[in-house]
Amino acid sequence: MTLDTALIGEKVEQARRAVAEGDCDAWLVFCRETDETAEPTLPYVLGFDVVWPTAVVVGPDESTVVLGRHDAPNAERLDVHEVRPYDESMETALRETLAEIGAETVAVNYDRDDSAADGLTVGLYRRLQDLLPEREFVSAGEVVRRVRGLKSATELDRIRAAAETTVDLLGTAATAWTPETTEREIVADLHDRLRARDLGTAWAWDYCPTVHLGGESDVGHTLPGDHTLGQGELFHVDFGVRQDGYAADLQRLWVRGEPSPGLESVFEDVRAAIDAGHERLAAGVPGHEVDAAARETLIDRGHPAFQHAFGHQVGRVAHDGGTLLGPEWERYGDAPRGEVRAGEIYTLELGVETEWGYVGQEEMVRVTESGPEWIVPPQTALNRL
Structure with a gap:
């Protein structure tokens, strides 16, 4: 030991x-x-x-x-x-x-x-x-x-390393993709890569990563199926590794071929809502106010409200407790009323279901006295396959 x-x-x-x-x-x-x-x-x-x-x-x-x-x-x-x-x-x-x-x-x-x-x-x-x-x-x-x-210097280094490893493995999954690849095969490939590097997952192994290919795939924390990716459709993945005792939690998107103008527009709306939450996130702000900034931006752009919190803390596990960037719903208790503190690490996440697939985005940020900083660079444009 x-x-x-x-x-x-x-x-x-x-x-x-x-x-x-x-x-x-x-x-x-x-x-x-x-x-x-x-x-x-x-x-x-x-x-x-x-x-x-x-x-x-x-x-x-x-x-x-x-x-x-x-x-x-x-x-x-x-x-x-x-x-x-x-x-x-x-x-x-x-x-x-x-x-x-x-x-x-x-x-x-x-x-x-x-x-x-x-x-x-x-x-x-x-x-x-x-x-x-x-x-x-x-x-x-x-x-x-x-x-x-409040993450110590050692914890921040480990979380950042876990996020960088997550991004690296997601890149290998996209590189290995072919038009015949199924959700099940993508998950199996990532699991093999995790085993080879002696890494764990940020939440339950069977559901991490969560992969959705195209508009027919069920959205949520779902088990992988046999869906493949059609032309113009989305490859969406929610994933995080657990490395040296600490976790990451990120979502990334790829599109097969050229995205339609409608898909590009939805992606821009999702990014605008995440950016609105990012702008409101600051030490001393109640968590529900950060959620409201993102939620209202998405609704104002013509989309339904997402049925979950906008963000949660990340640490030893993906959902690390403490203040929640969420609405004041009964199911969340007092967690959204807590104030954000400098030194905490949060996700910023939301998405929209579309005919092309789930336009889901999730980033990780650390709160500082001068504002939030990205743990890894955010995805600001649709990746192409």
């Missing part, structure tokens, strides 16, 4: 700042049997799976991990936390840790709307109440959103 010590050091330092600037006295990540039930934040603060009940306690100035004795050597190798091993019970060590930092209000990993901050199971929550009946527990959602959303 290789421990990602530099990255964990960066993220734990961010976590300490988040606690110091927040409304809690400590952040407590409580987990067990993480190979069976993963804790989404554990890769940021520990970096390896545990079996026994384990507590990572992050205060404003220091952090401690209380864990089973046989896991302790791995934690000590990190050289990030104070390590307190136990054999029969963690109760004494955990109580002492919280008492030493004066932690009365403790943030734990539950959240109504953010799956990336909701790793604590009901059973573990009740066990924690039994261990610490005198403590006040609050949601760690805000802490997690800062730690997970």
Whole structure:
């Protein structure tokens, strides 16, 4: 096992700042049997799976991990936390840790709307109440959103590399295409290339990449079929690799032969809507306002509204939690009301179904204090096959 010590050091330092600037006295990540039930934040603060009940306690100035004795050597190798091993019970060590930092209000990993901050199971929550009946527990959602959303220098480098690899592999898929190539064959070819480079996918393997050839192909996160590409039709692909623990999420388009004026016009409308969202995206802006800018532009150009959020954060997975660039629909809870922060990475995505195929575009941007910057160059014109 290789421990990602530099990255964990960066993220734990961010976590300490988040606690110091927040409304809690400590952040407590409580987990067990993480190979069976993963804790989404554990890769940021520990970096390896545990079996026994384990507590990572992050205060404003220091952090401690209380864990089973046989896991302790791995934690000590990190050289990030104070390590307190136990054999029969963690109760004494955990109580002492919280008492030493004066932690009365403790943030734990539950959240109504953010799956990336909701790793604590009901059973573990009740066990924690039994261990610490005198403590006040609050949601760690805000802490997690800062730690997970604000990308460190190492994370930015890895996400950019994953995006560049994704673009490279998409180029090879287009080069390998022939008029007889089916969706199924394109997916199989990309999967073979991923295996050869020991890379994973940014979402479920069976659905990544998602490939649509022409107007008869069903749009969405669909399995590949036997469609081929007709003259003037679109080759659309939604794809992202997972590389060195981090993901990318991009959509690209090719047209067979010369596009019709109608197709060119729709592509321009889609790009205009993405550019409108890109222009509105800035630190401090609520996510739903970014979505509205793109949505209204597309509707004003005569197209139906897309039935999904305009953008989501990207990190260890394609959908990385936190603030959503989406409409204020019930299904999204409070995620679209969160404010965009400098240091977060988002997708900008939407599309229009047409007779030529799905005109779908998805880009990746990093928010900076001076505005958004593209992770990789955007697609600004239809590619030709």
